[in-house]
Structure formats: C-alpha cells, structure tokens
Amino acid sequence: MNAHSHTAHDPSCIFCKIVAKQIPSKTVYEDEQVYAFHDINPWAPVHFLLIPKAHIPSMAQAGDHAALLGHMMALVPKLALEQGCNPYPEGGYRVVTNTGAEGGQEVHHLHFHVMGGPRPWARG
Template structure:
C-alpha cells in the first residue's frame, strides 16, 4: 500500500498497525484486508466508492472478518467509549461532526436489512446504547443517528453499525 507525503504520521501509524494486525490472521485475502483496513482512515468524500469496493470484496471473499470484528477482539485499537457483553461503542477515526461515534453489536449482523425477528431485542439495545452514549458525550441539544445499509446506502463495512453524530447543527436533507 503506497502512502503519499500528505498522509499524516498518525494515519501512517494506523495503516501499519491495521495491516500488521490483519497480516497475522490466516485465510484472509490481502485485497480484502486492504479494503477493510482503509475504511478507518479515508475521507468521507468517497463513501459511495468505498461502499462499492466493500460490496465487491464481500461478494468475492465471503464472510471474512471485518475491521469491526477486529476492534471487538482488540486486534485493532479503537477509542472505546462504552462496552458490555452485547455491544461496543467507539469514536469514529474519521469524524464527520464534532462528536461522532459508532455503536456495533458484538454478534455480527451484516446490515439492518439482514436482521431478523430474532434480532429485535438486540436492535433495540443498540439504539438504547446509542442514546446513553449520546448523553454521556454531552449531546443534550440533539444528535443524528445514521445506519447505512447495502451498496446503495453507502455501507462500507458489512457489520451493522450505528453512527451517532452531534455537537453542531445538522443540515437536512443529509444527502
């Protein structure tokens, strides 16, 4: 993976740590590793392209571990703000608002459209955890909750995740 001169030292460190963590995982294709790893530090301007690449990699390589499963098992570091036996919440490394964190289930669900009736309790728990974390992050004036689903929804990591964004006035429509 080539890194440009404009890539910050922090970004390079994240790249190398992600790739190092991924390289010790047997059975994962290198291109799928790069697709998953680069999600954590790329800009928000190319989310649609990243979603297309992630969807193609998922089709080609199947149910490989995602960057989020590696955060759950602590092989990739994250700034965790909440964790229990069901969910994990951590700050987004490419924040799109002054406060931007993700809430993910520890039990992988590919996306909201792939959830079943059996997931109903966990889905409610995810939203309630997002609410509690928003309170603890000081988002008393409001916040936005976003779930991207599938290629057309710009989902770039195929592990259900809730974005919580706040700390500023949000615009509408979102995009």
C-alpha cells in the same frame, strides 16, 4: 437466530477485529452484547459508532435481533449525552445506519453512527 443471519466473528471483518481488540479503538462503551467507539474520521463534534459484537452484516439481516436492536437504540441517548451532545430538544444527535451498496454501506458489519454537537457539520 438463524445460522445465516450472523456468525459470532468474521476474521476478515475490521469491526470484528476491533471487537476482538486486534485493532485499537477509542472505547465509548462496552457490554456483553455491544461495543461503541469513536469514529476515526468524525463528521461532527460528537461521532461514535455503536456495533453488535456478533457479526451481523447489515440491517437487512437484523430481523431476528429485535432485542439486540432495542438494547442498542436505548443506549444511544445515554451515550450521546455522555459524549457531549446537548440535551433534547435544543441539542440532539443523528443516528444513521447505511445498508448495502445503494445505501452507502462500506463495512459489512451492522453499525450505527451517532453524530451530534453544535452545527454546522461538514456533512449532515
């Protein structure tokens, strides 16, 4: 891992503060590498965020973190079902990550939105 690709914690980052329990959140899942929590402004009946505990700013810096990304993606189906998404193929969910200003990224800490549940949704 390159020093420029992530730091363990960014004291000014809201998601780092959530990981550090300095800002409350409703936990979905937690292990040594990742934290998942409910979105405070859900777009769908099921909407949670899955983030690495390490401060990786975006997908643009994720190239050195293939194992971590694989771990995160492998958790999505399990967590989506636990949170109330209906099973594939009739049910399902979306996994969305915004990268950079043109990608609509607002918090510069890598995060995956997992959204699902009965449609239609307000967005999506």
